[in-house]
Amino acid sequence: MLKAVVFDMDQTLLDINLSAFIAVLAKEESALLADIGRRNPLSMFAAYTAALLDVNRAERDNTCTNRELFDAAIERRGGVVLSDPVIADALTYYEREILPGRNDAIIDAHPMKGAAKAIEAVLSRGLRIALLTNPSFGAACIECRMGWGQLLDVPFELVTTMENTRRVKPNPEYYTDALDELGLKPSEVLMVGNDRQRDFPTPDIGLQTAFVGRGTPVRATWCGRMDQFAESFDEIEQRFYKRAERNLIDLVQEV
Template sequence: MLKCIAFDMDDTLLSINLSAFIAVFAKDEATLLADVGRKNPLATFASLTGVMLDLNNNSRSDDDTRTNRAFFDAEIERRCGVALADPVVADAFTYYEREVLPGRNDAIIAARPRPGALEAVDRALDRGYTVALLTNPSFSEACIRTRMGWGSLTDIPFKLVTYMENTTRVKPSPTYYLACAETLGFAPEEILMVGNDPKRDFPTPDCGIQTAYVGHGRRPVRATWAGSMEEFARSFDEVEERFAAYAERRLLDIVQDTSVGH
């Protein structure tokens, strides 16, 4: 039974030129890192982008239980010699992400609510579903809340918003998704993920969470439902029916596999 609808943010609820945003963000933070650590700006940029890549690739051992924030900070200190956890340094980066970054949204980044996004969240809430914002947690809370502001998402009662500080993996790791399900208090089979990324918004390997695809490319084979965000907002009856049918098929497959095994 569907109980929780979890939304991705970038290009799902928030229209944004994500590549342009990441380029601006990485350049600004690398410059700040170079200033704080008195390092070469080009070297710090290379180190910062390398750590961001490792974080997004889940490049660490399975028994590493550090938060994404702790992993990121440790790698920056190892590669750049700057301790991001130092209160003075942390304050400088927090100030940038809370006070400066919000003003960096320009005509190129072009961040704004995606058509149909707020209507979709309102429809989910009206039907009594718990809603969560499972944006890829490769950025700090301050950075993610800045983008939430650009998408008019700040006042939505999300039960969970994921970011560096409260997660230990990023998408599409099932470790990330299962931890979110546990925090939300639902079984994976009770959650529908809504996202635009055919790779990251589908847990890999599958962990029981279904996904509604609102991207622009070819419909992924595993998608429970596919269409635009505006169509998703108008199609809740169909989405619920597809969710239930998919769950029933999966249950039958499990029963058949169990029968064959005996």
Template sequence: MIKAVLFDLDDTLLDINFTAFMTRYVAGLSGLLGDISRTPAPLMGVPFTRGYLAMEDRDRSDDLTNHQLFINKVHALTGIPMDDPAIADAIDCYEREFVPAMRGGIVAARPQRGGRQAVDVVHELGLTCALATNPAFSEACVEARMGWANVSPEDFVRISNWDNAYRLKPNARFYQEFVNSLGLTCDECLMVGNDSRRDFARPDCGLRTIYVGHAWPRRAVWHGPMSRLARELPNIIRRFDGEETNKRDMASL
């Protein structure tokens, strides 16, 4: 039985030029840390890039949160202790006071058509609703983008961020740990996402993905625009629940 629906955020619930957002976000953070450490801001780009690549490394064997690994990598490359309380407070202030204003211009962030309705349908069906966004950002940064998508923390029982996750998408460990935190198993959940690479767990862990992007992944259990998903989600849920019932009936014969 399907008991939960997990949503991606960027380009799923939120229509955004994500590359432009990242450029603006990293530029601002580089300037902040450059001022603190008296390092030219442009020189911070390489350490940040390597920090993100370290989080994404498929061969990771550590048990650090994504945030801890990022901090360690940046510290090793720059000597800047991002977890120093004074520096951490400055970064938190930047993310809570300045990031929410980054939605305009070329970033062009706005709610994805049908996204709010799809979240509401999950609640109407009495299912668990969770936000399984790629956990490469802080809680504050995720919440800023949620606001642009016209959703709030109250809409979700759990929201991934780099402090509560140990891997990035599409690593199956991320999905398994996220689902387990809900008290569920992967086969009891549906993932809704737009990224044909990141929103399908690798290796396969039994989590089925509804695809709302522009491709047609073979592993998708449904594909189409988000605007249509809100209307069709109840039937999708009933289809999977019916399949599970049929399997149990056949097993009992």
């Protein structure tokens, strides 16, 4: 039974030039860290981007959170201790007070067309919702982008961030950890996302995905634009249950 719909954020609920956003974030935060730690700005920028890459490796063996992994990488590569409360507060201040003003014509972040109606359609059916954005950033940074997308008042039961995750997409542990937190099984949830690599758990864990990006991935339960999602939700539900029934039949035959 479908109990919840979980959404990706960037290019799903939020229309954004994500590459430009990451470039601004990495440049300004690494410059801030270089100033605080009295380090070379170029070497700190290299350390910062390498730490981001460390976090975004889907396959890795760790028990710590993504935040702890990122902080340790910055300390190892750049010599700055992000767990120091003073430094942590400086970064949080930047992400809460300065970063929201960086939304310029290049980043161009705004609500995705159809996103509000999609959320309304899901909630009107009594389904639960969560925001399963790739947790490459801290909570304050994610909340900044949620603000740009007018998502801060949406009743998401969970928003994945660096602080509350141990993996990133498409690692299945990222998804199972989030669904465990919600008390849900993969078979009870529909993922909505635009990324043909990240928004499908790899390997498959039985989590269906409505794809709102370009193309028609074979694993997608439904493909279309975000602005078509709400008006197509009856069809999406039907496809969800048909695929769930087919998966059950396949499982029984294998047994």
